[in-house]
Amino acid sequence: MTLASPQDPGMISGAVTIRRALISVSDKTGLIEFAQALHGFGIEILSTGGTAKALAEAGIAVREVSDVTGFPEIMDGRVKTLHPHIHGGILARRADAEHRKAMEAHGIEGIDLVVITLYPFVQTVSSGADFATCIENIDIGGPAMIRAAAKNHNDVTVITDIADYGRVIAEMNAQKGAVGPELRRALAMDAFSLTASYDSSISTWMAAQTGETAPKRFSVAGRLKQKLRYGENPHQAASLYVMDHSPRPGAASAKQVQGKELSYNNINDTNAAFELVAEFDAPAVAIIKHANPCGVAVSGDPVSAYRKALLCDPVSAFGGIIAVNRPLSADLARAITERFVEVIIAPAIEADALEVLKKKENIRVLDAGSLPDPRATYQTLARIAGGFLVQDADTHALDPATLKVATARAPSEKEMADLLFAFRVCKHVKSNAIVYAKDGATVGIGAGQMSRVDSCRIAAWKAQEAAKSAGLAEPLTTGSVVASDAFFPFADGLIAAAEAGVTAVIQPGGSIRDQEVIDAANERGLAMVLTGIRHFRH
Secondary structure (H helix, E strand, O other), X not given: OOOOOOOOHHHOOOOEEOOEEEEEEOOOOOHHHHHHHHHHOOOEEEEOHHHHHHHHHOOOOOEEHHHHHOOOOEXXXXXXXXXXXXXXXXXXXXXXXXXXXXHHHHOOOOOOEEEEXXXXXXXXXXXXXXXXXHHHOOOOHHHHHHHHHHHOOOOOEEEOOHHHHHHHHHHHXXXXXXXXXXXXXXXXXXXXXXXXXXXXXXXXXXXXXXXXXXXXXXXXXXXXXXXXXXXXXXXXXXXXXXXXXXOOOOOOOOEEEEOOOOOHHHHHHHHHHHHHHOOOOOOEEEEEEOOEEEEEEEOOOHHHHHHHHHHHOHHHHOOEEEEEOOOEOHHHHHHHOOOXXXXXXXXXXXXXXXXXXXXXXXXXXXXXXXXXXXXXXOEEEEEEOOEXXXXXXXXXXXXXXXXXXXXXXXXXXXXXXXXXXXXXXXXXXXXXXXXXXXXOEXXXXXXXXXXXXXXXHHHHHHHHHHHHHOOOOOOOOOOOXXXXXXXXXXXXXXXXXXXXXOOEEEEOOOOOOHHHHHHHHHHOOOEEEEOOOOOOOO
């Protein structure tokens, strides 16, 4: 047995020559080429079952881990690398005389490079595999070796991503077979991030299996998709991470097929827009600014829906985010590009639409692949100082049969259709939220005000301005309906809506002054239904 010559304690952080590598990978992509490069440096390669077989079949000299441990792989491969001859070789501090003495006494050979890709747990869960199969795809030996190598990165290089093969070989070419301290530390950071993410995915899955909605510890893990130019403002750093265990399609996972780099605000607004249009079965378009809709409509076709949505607030729509719940067609692309927009997202992008969009090459175009299920449960997180808030997403679907008619007059069929539409939109507007709607389109939206009556008045005023810009004789709100995300605490909000020209109202109810509000509606001949469901959005 030979030991790597000890480094001087003062040189621990210097370049470390690779003499022996342990490779055990579930993803064999690039394995043979990487191993051949290691062989070219005269490095001895240790490996486990499947990886060892692949290397041997490629004619690369490889030593089985079981030869090093003197113990066979057992229990269907559950136990193979959990052995002092492996972990001692990884964890030994080469500059520590007592560690070297222990290695000599117990016949432990140093391992300078550890290359591990973990069992594909997330992919197995995503495939719909049964419980037992998912359990068997929880890697044990891999994370143990990764953590050991990352802990001892002063002496050991650890690779956990096949994308780093070329990076390490380039370093070794430049360093004559050695890896420098900066790269070792960077790879160690990546390694600990991976094991944390891996365990987070497992704990999230296990919580779902047990039905636990509030586990004692809540972990969140994401994979870096891209660094962003900045956050909400230029002085804030920002990045986009994708959660591997979340199959929900949207802005985070969508493929950008055209346009400038996405910003933090682009992504946040695009997410809001896409979640909104997914609410509707009919062709729907939403136009979003600052995470609030400034126009939403459903119609018989997406182009008509877009035109109706745009009429609600064309001024705010300038530079907005457009979401559609149908494949983006050339006709819709032509309509959208008549004005300046920042982002378009759709569940698919037709080829002829891309040809149209090429003329506006700066528009960011996202192909989401599919629509999110508006009824599928998931959790949302909000960071606060010292912690974070977790809640179930607001995926409640209103059942028309549960609505309670509170006024002397019930809504007409047409009014009811618009009320249900408006209340769905209301769920996606920042509170206090008021939405006026008519003929399947928003005609006035009041968002984020501190008082509900102000939201009513602002929405009506914006509708008047939109009517003026369109050359219409009367406000868009005339003959409309109104939705409120929470109850009217006083009658003043309802009265403001009535003055704007509404004929019907939908709201949760539940105020101690409900009767006062109902009386005000009856006095004005309005129909009003109560949902019993609130849709605050902060």
